[in-house]
Amino acid sequence: MNYNQFKHCGLNVTLTMLSGKWKPIILYHLFHNAEMRFTELWRIIPKVAKKVLLDHLKQMEADGLIIREEKQGFPPEVSYRVSEKGKALGPALSALETWANEYAADEVAEFKKTTVGKLRQHLS
Amino acid sequence: MNYNQFKHCGLNVTLTMLSGKWKPIILYHLFHNAEMRFTELWRIIPKVAKKVLLDHLKQMEADGLIIREEKQGFPPEVSYRVSEKGKALGPALSALETWANEYAADEVAEFKKTTVGKLRQHLS
DNA sequence: TGAACGGGTTACAAAAAAGTAACCTTCTTG
DNA sequence: CAAGAAGGTTACTTTTTTGTAACCCGTTCA
Numbered sequence: 181m182n183y184n185q186f187k188h189c190g191l192n193v194t195l196t197m198l199s200g201k202w203k204p205i206i207l208y209h210l211f212h213n214a215e216m217r218f219t220e221l222w223r224i225i226p227k228v229a230k231k232v233l234l235d236h237l238k239q240m241e242a243d244g245l246i247i248r249e250e251k252q253g254f255p256p257e258v259s260y261r262v263s264e265k266g267k268a269l270g271p272a273l274s275a276l277e278t279w280a281n282e283y284a285a286d287e288v289a290e291f292k293k294t295t296v297g298k299l300r301q302h303l304s
Numbered sequence: 305m306n307y308n309q310f311k312h313c314g315l316n317v318t319l320t321m322l323s324g325k326w327k328p329i330i331l332y333h334l335f336h337n338a339e340m341r342f343t344e345l346w347r348i349i350p351k352v353a354k355k356v357l358l359d360h361l362k363q364m365e366a367d368g369l370i371i372r373e374e375k376q377g378f379p380p381e382v383s384y385r386v387s388e389k390g391k392a393l394g395p396a397l398s399a400l401e402t403w404a405n406e407y408a409a410d411e412v413a414e415f416k417k418t419t420v421g422k423l424r425q426h427l428s
Numbered sequence: 429t430g431a432a433c434g435g436g437t438t439a440c441a442a443a444a445a446a447g448t449a450a451c452c453t454t455c456t457t458g
Numbered sequence: 459c460a461a462g463a464a465g466g467t468t469a470c471t472t473t474t475t476t477g478t479a480a481c482c483c484g485t486t487c488a
Contacts, residue, residue: 186332186335186394186397186398186400186401186402187332187401188328188329188331188332188401189401189404189412189415189416189419189420190400190401190402190403190404190405190408190412191328191331191332191397191400191401191404192328192329192415192419193404193408193411193412193415194400194401194403194404194408195319195322195323195327195328195400197408198319199319199323200475201475201476202476203319204312204315204316204319205312205316207312207315208310208311208312208315211310217434217435218434218435218436219433219434219435222435228476228477229476229477229478230435230436230478231436231437231438231476231477231478232475232476232477234435234436234437235475235476243408244407244408250435254433254434254484254485254486255433255434255435255484255485255486256433256434256435256436256483256484256485257434257435258434258435258436265407265408268403268406268407269403269407270310271399272396272399272400272403273310273315274310275395275396275399276310276314276315276318276319276396277310277311277312277313277314277315277318278310278314279314279318279392279393279396280313280314280315280317280318281314282392283368283389283392283393284314284317284318284321284367284368284389287317288313288314288317291313291316291317292313295313295316296313324445324446325445325446326446341464341465342464342465342466343463343464343465346465352446352447353446353447353448354447354448354465354466355446355447355448355466355467355468356445356446356447358465358466358467359445359446374465377455378454378455378456378463378464379454379455379456379463379464379465380453380454380455380463380464380465380466381464381465382464382465382466429488430487430488431486431487431488432485432486432487432488433484433485433486433487434483434484434485435482435483436481436482436483437480437481437482437483438479438480438481438482439478439479439480439481440477440478440479440480441476441477441478441479442475442476442477442478443474443475443476443477444473444474444475444476445472445473445474445475446471446472446473446474447470447471447472447473448469448470448471448472449468449469449470449471450467450468450469450470451466451467451468451469452465452466452467452468453464453465453466454463454464454465455462455463455464456461456462456463457460457461457462457463458459458460458461458462
């Protein structure tokens with residue numbers, strides 16, 4: 181039962197940082213790619229509005245979860261990658277993913293059908 | 305790196321279930337109390353609107369995280385408790401809490417000052 | 429010269445989440 | 459007989475989050 185003795189303050193902080201319609205898929209891509217450019221992310225998540233993707237990335241950068249790097253020169257080249265702080269969250273994110281697959285398989289399947297289908301990808 | 309190979313579907317499903325301004329604190333209380341009545345919860349989280357608390361509880365019940373039990377008789381007695389499915393999420397919630405305390409201590413402190421202060425409680 | 433590209437910003441509209449206040453029901457107690 | 463308590467619902471407002479579309483800047487390429 182000990183692992184259930186969480187307090188709610190940290191939980192609140194973490195969930196706030198993770199809340200945002202497209203953050204899970206952004207994190208997924210960044211965790212799996214080490215570095216991605218803005219347009220690359222935008223193309224791979226085609227339904228997200230440019231502005232919203234930018235908003236999410238800005239928040240995540242402000243929260244220290246990801247790092248934005250701008251190489252000057254032309255064409256403008258901006259890349260995003262997961263920070264150490266962000267990487268440290270990996271196991272917890274895995275745990276949430278695992279729980280869903282074990283305890284909410286139906287919802288996961290439904291999500292794949294509706295959302296992922298519309299993204300025309302196979303990201304499970 | 306293996307523990308970072310989460311997919312985003314399950315993550316999305318879980319975070320959606322956890323999203324709601326007062327869900328972390330609701331879960332906190334239910335995880336620590338085995339069973340609580342509606343009014344008890346409402347009194348312990350004094351800033352939440354009755355309607356919103358009810359909405360959150362309904363969603364969490366619909367998602368299978370908690371169980372609502374209604375004993376008939378008078379006065380009406382309704383209690384809420386964490387389901388097995390909900391309990392299985394405990395370790396993941398702990399992981400989120402722990403991460404925040406390690407990597408986002410400032411935000412946690414800020415949260416305690418602003419939000420918890422207003423709740424007039426000491427729940428860390 | 430002018431169209432296209434990468435990475436934005438801006439102004440605005442739509443939708444979703446949270447909050448407010450009044451009301452309801454069924455009993456019990458003063 | 460009036461008030462109060464538990465657990466809600468209803469109608470409505472405010473705030474927050476997402477989404478749409480147009481525009482900007484500086485270069486390169488046709």
